[in-house]
Amino acid sequence: MEILQSESPRVGGLIASNECVLPYTSVREVADRFFSLAQMDALAIAEGNEPVGLVTRPKLLFTLFRRYGFELYGKKPIIAIADTEPLLIHKEERLDVAIDRALDRPAENIYDDIIIVDDGDCYKGLLSVRQMVIQQSNALANSIVQKEMASERAKELEKLSKIKSQFIANVTHELRSPVNAIIGLTELMRTSCEKGYTDQLKDRISLLISSAVNLRAIITNILDLSKIEAGKIEVVCEHFDVATILREVAETTRILLGSKRVDVEVVAHDGPVFIESDPTKVRQILTNLTSNAAKFTEKGRIVMALGIEDERLMISVSDTGVGIKEDDLSKLFIAFSQLEDAKTKRHEGTGLGLTITKNLLNLLGGSISVSSKYGEGTTFEISLPINYKAEEL
Template identity: 35%
Template sequence: MALAIRNARLYRQAAEARAEAEEANRTKSRFLANVSHELRTPLNAIINFSWILGQELPTLTTDHRNLLQRIEQSGHYLLELINSILDLAKIEAGHMDLSLERINLAAVVAESIRMVEGMLDGSPVTLRVDLPAELPEIQADRARLSQVLLNLLSNSVKFTQQGTITVSAEVTGAFLTIHVADSGMGIEARDIGRIFSEFVQLDPDADRKKRGTGLGLPISARLVQLMGGRMWVNSEKGSGSVFSFTVPISGGPAS
């Protein structure tokens, strides 16, 4: 009897501790979301005013224009960070609403490729699409799928100085497996296990253009999970990386 009472007490204490931890996590997520929303309005004003000043004041010196560009670039970096924190807060709070529909992958890949082409800036890197002629449509949130692809492609562009970046796909059972492969710098074996953790910077010495927020990959992985798939990476330092993720194949009208 005494053992049963003690076990019941321990179970109750564990349940209470778990409930407190979950409530603390929800409180943190609400706080991050509220603060992020409050920061976006003045930050957008700073970005827009910096751009306007650069366009409307012809008497600015080169140094002054460079300073305005740095203000605008820093503002965009902070806005990206805030948007990422908002996404993370929504996911952790269970408030990330997805609009699942049947999607033609080739169309989303083509849009994503067009959006990252400008990042190449004349570098000797080739973007390739290697999709089978016949692919089943997938069940996913179009905007979030595009977000995942853009994140993987932009990371590849940042860390590939020359060579190729290839998007490919294959059917694996009830899923479509999508690969983004590059010939970039690759990842150390010791870092593979933490690549999808929040705020991880694998190369702290990289310049800001390459460093990013440390949230793109963990958010992408969790978005893929919410859509019913999973994400992983195969990489070797100096030999490039292949980021892969699965998305369910489903019936219904294509969009």
């Protein structure tokens, strides 16, 4: 995989100052400018737009503070003590190349500022070696960060690829199971009809319907996730009694549990609890949570509790099932993922239900949290606004 790298900056974009003086400006005047600007380390000398020299603070101080320095040089033009062959570098030169050229100078000039020029060798500004080294260090640091980010991104893409591959395998298996059941049951029904065994048809028709319903649920989950990712899910807001939906979902869960020794309890006020939201999506959210609880609970109970807190609807779904390991809690809402625990692997599924649930809650302005103790059970708690308002989301 190709790793992203930061291109070395161009020196023209790093110029901090383009001050300069004329060649015949007196040494004393230039000294006054240096003394008034403590941060200035060098000053370019230019005539018109043509750079003709460079004077540095150390060179100026050495000249003036030697014996009789002010008397000898104070009134002379600055060009008399300047470096008349300074290093000129084009503004489009790469920073790393400019640093190499600057450090390749004689030892006495190695830290002198460089003069930046354009295509016509016209003066554009000064750049210090120290500033260049700092900028190059920052560029290298950014390059390292980008490489690390690219490496992390590659790992994430590899992880996603594995998850989707697992999803395809899961979906293939999930679809094959009910389809094979439908085909097999249909063949048995035809044989029963041919032989006149009509008493067996009723049971086989029930199994056929169950397999078809299971197949439809799998396809619905896949289509729902596709719509969510494409942003094509719309909220149809209505005024409805959420307590009634809760009790209806509880009854469906009892049927889903079949012969399991699991009680389903509803904890809510006797009267209605009206909210403004999308009843179809609220029902789907509750169905996903209770179906999940029914799948992983072999005995005990499933409790669905409803309440109001701070103008928000609070619903919890608790079970006494296998529970979830703490390290696995972060994987629950990742699309296509399923937990690898031995207690849960025997339960089939595409791993989409909780992902869809979280996305639907986000769409309705809600949230979901989970707590679990491995081997003892799990509690999902959802929060929804009592009055859905799309513009506030």
